Amino acid sequence: MKRFLSILTIGILATAGVHAQVWPSKPVTLVVPFPAGGSTDMVARAIGPKLTSTLGQPFLVDNKAGATGTIGATQVKRAAPDGTTFLVTSLGPLVIAPHLIKGMQYDALKDFDTITVAVQAPNVFVVPANSPHKTVADVIAYEKKNPGKMTFASSGNGSSDHLTAELFWQQTSTTGLHVPYKGGAPAITDLLGGQVDASFQNVNAVVQNINAGKLKALAVTGEKRSPVLPDIPTMAEAGVKGVEVYSWQAIVAPKGLPADVRTKAHDSMIAALNDPAVKAQFTAIGLEVVANTPAQFATFQQQEFARWKKVIETGKITID
Secondary structure, three states: OHHHHHHHHHHHHHHHHHHHHOOOOOOEEEEEOOOOOOHHHHHHHHHHHHHHHHHOOOEEEEEOOOHHHHHHHHHHHHOOOOOOEEEEEEOHHHHHHHHOOOOOOOOOOOOEEEEEEEEEEEEEEEEEOOOOOOOHHHHHHHHHHOOOOOEEEEOOOOOHHHHHHHHHHHHHOOOOEEEEOOOHHHHHHHHHOOOOOEEEEEHHHHHHHHHOOOEEEEEEOOOOOOOOOOOOOEOOOOOOOOOOOEEEEEEEEEOOOOHHHHHHHHHHHHHHHOOHHHHHHHHOOOOEEOOOOHHHHHHHHHHHHHHHHHHHHHOOOOOO
16 A cells, blocks of 8 residues: 555656646747837747747737736736736836826736846937937036926826936936827827927837938937947936936736746746847847846846836826
């Protein structure tokens, strides 16, 4: 009897070991909390096929847009932590929306298991090609003489481009007029047409217009110059410190993901991000592959969470 139980126990443990190694055993959903076509969607669709090829199960992108990304984030928070659902998101739902939306259905710091920050890119301070402003110093001088008159377009209240402008004003003791749009595309259209005076846009969203001479870049918000705009100074080089800002995309899972699944998912996603073809696709438009560890991501999220909380409270920013 004892021998039978020992054999049975060994069999059970062996079976458990096999099951622990078979993830994924069914299709995996990559929830993108924004419409198709944007930077976050692009990241998910770039790594999805690589993960499918490597892991042998379909990795399907599901766009669940709405409420500045919080609808999709809430869906993932409520999903089973079994490795079949991940959230591929921008910084908004994880470090900005919690300070702006009341009654949110998730705790951004507690309800997810961090996987990795996938990519990041600085914003770039742009003005129309025919703008009289040629440098950041020109803008600051103008705003000090004309407080609240220079218009700054953004993709919406509480967006990264909006908050970067607010941070710029706070760091330079100036004020401008925020003009929110319903997305980045219409903001860029009016910027190109000269209906608005300036904007802090993601590098990848406007680099082609800059290179074509349709927009004038004054500075980038990175700690170093952007490889796709090597002649454009950083904000620090332009004389403004404390405006080092990156827009970033990251991957999280519902809280409680088994450790072995989390490790395998992380390693597979890092490999996909660093695939030469994928990496080339990102770097061509100014996206830098980060591919950090879950622990590094968790620390970074806490830092970003605190930083944008301060900017939002100082600027008395609302999404109304």
